[in-house]
Amino acid sequence: MGSDIGPSPRLAVGIDLGGTQIRGALIDETGAVLHRAVMATAATEGAEAVVAQIADLAGVMSREAPSPVLGIGLSAPGPLDAANGIALATPTIAGFTDFPLARAVEARSGLPVLLENDGIAAAIGEWRFGAGQGADHMVYATVSTGIGGGIVSDGRVLRGRMGMAGHIGHMTIVRDGALCACGHRGCFEAHASGTAFLRRAREAAAGDPPSRLQASEGALSAASVFEAAEAGDALAGRLVEEEAELLGLGFASLLHLYSPQILVMGGGMSRQFARLGPLVEAAMRRAALAPFRAVPLVAARLGDNAGLVGAASLLFEADRFSRGA
Numbered sequence: 234m235g236s237d238i239g240p241s242p243r244l245a246v247g248i249d250l251g252g253t254q255i256r257g258a259l260i261d262e263t264g265a266v267l268h269r270a271v272m273a274t275a276a277t278e279g280a281e282a283v284v285a286q287i288a289d290l291a292g293v294m295s296r297e298a299p300s301p302v303l304g305i306g307l308s309a310p311g312p313l314d315a316a317n318g319i320a321l322a323t324p325t326i327a328g329f330t331d332f333p334l335a336r337a338v339e340a341r342s343g344l345p346v347l348l349e350n351d352g353i354a355a356a357i358g359e360w361r362f363g364a365g366q367g368a369d370h371m372v373y374a375t376v377s378t379g380i381g382g383g384i385v386s387d388g389r390v391l392r393g394r395m396g397m398a399g400h401i402g403h404m405t406i407v408r409d410g411a412l413c414a415c416g417h418r419g420c421f422e423a424h425a426s427g428t429a430f431l432r433r434a435r436e437a438a439a440g441d442p443p444s445r446l447q448a449s450e451g452a453l454s455a456a457s458v459f460e461a462a463e464a465g466d467a468l469a470g471r472l473v474e475e476e477a478e479l480l481g482l483g484f485a486s487l488l489h490l491y492s493p494q495i496l497v498m499g500g501g502m503s504r505q506f507a508r509l510g511p512l513v514e515a516a517m518r519r520a521a522l523a524p525f526r527a528v529p530l531v532a533a534r535l536g537d538n539a540g541l542v543g544a545a546s547l548l549f550e551a552d553r554f555s556r557g558a
């Protein structure tokens with residue numbers, strides 16, 4: 234090996250498996266997305282159907298590649314045993330219980346597969362190529378329908394037992410609180426995710442105080458609540474402030490736990506970062522111990538591509554290690 238070092242960058246396939254969509258991309262080692270495609274996840278058709286979809290997408294990406302790809306970096310919803318390539322208990326995809334996902338995709342695609350929990354994959358993407366570049370200590374939090382994340386500490390990715398570290402959405406922040414998708418109550422995700430925000434907005438819009446939110450009831454979205462807040466609607470403004478308080482509370486715990494230099498916020502709710510970000514940062518600082526208050530909260534830079542790029546980049550690292558460099 235080593236004789237192939239030349240001007241053309243190495244290539245890998247990144248796959249981001251979600252409960253509703255599977256997205257695939259051809260990625261080079263600078264983090265550039267050269268080609269991409271998306272399909273609806275066959276989430277109810279069994280594990281082998283999803284494996285076939287992943288292999289098909291990888292095949293499309295391989296055929297677009299000007300040189301052979303190193304393999305597939307697969308980002309998938311947890312919890313999964315990333316070290317052994319096993320989907321342990323993914324509630325959104327049928328058949329993903331103790332399922333040897335990496336091995337099944339390898340068999341079907343003929344390519345090496347590295348599996349990563351989706352929060353960690355996105356954290357790696359933002360760390361290597363996005364908002365966290367150059368940081369030795371970084372926390373990435375994705376706030377979307379759920380809350381997930383990943384941690385870089387002392388210059389390396391924190392994976393923990395079975396590669397499951399960083400399930401930050403399931404920190405309990407309220408005893409006997411709101412019911413979480415995981416079955417427990419009071420999780421950070423159950424109170425501060427985009428889903429929880431929208432639930433509070435719907436409840437508030439159904440209540441008494443006159444608000445623009447009532448006009449859009451039914452078609453209410455997170456974006457429409459932020460728009461109303463921007464237009465001076467008092468109820469919408471209070472909902473945004475409450476969301477910021479909840480996120481700030483959880484993020485302050487992350488500062489205390491991991492002492493990052495930077496906290497990066499991604500996911501659908503980060504599209505509202507212009508208004509939400511400064512409020513969350515202020516709430517985080519109020520809840521943090523004094524020595525932690527200088528840590529900045531910044532918006533993720535790679536958007537939907539963070540997981541794809543992060544997962545694909547695992548292949549470049551694995552390749553480097555196997556060469557002994």
Ligand SMILES: [Zn+2]
Binds near residue numbers: 414
């Ligand atoms: Zn939970």
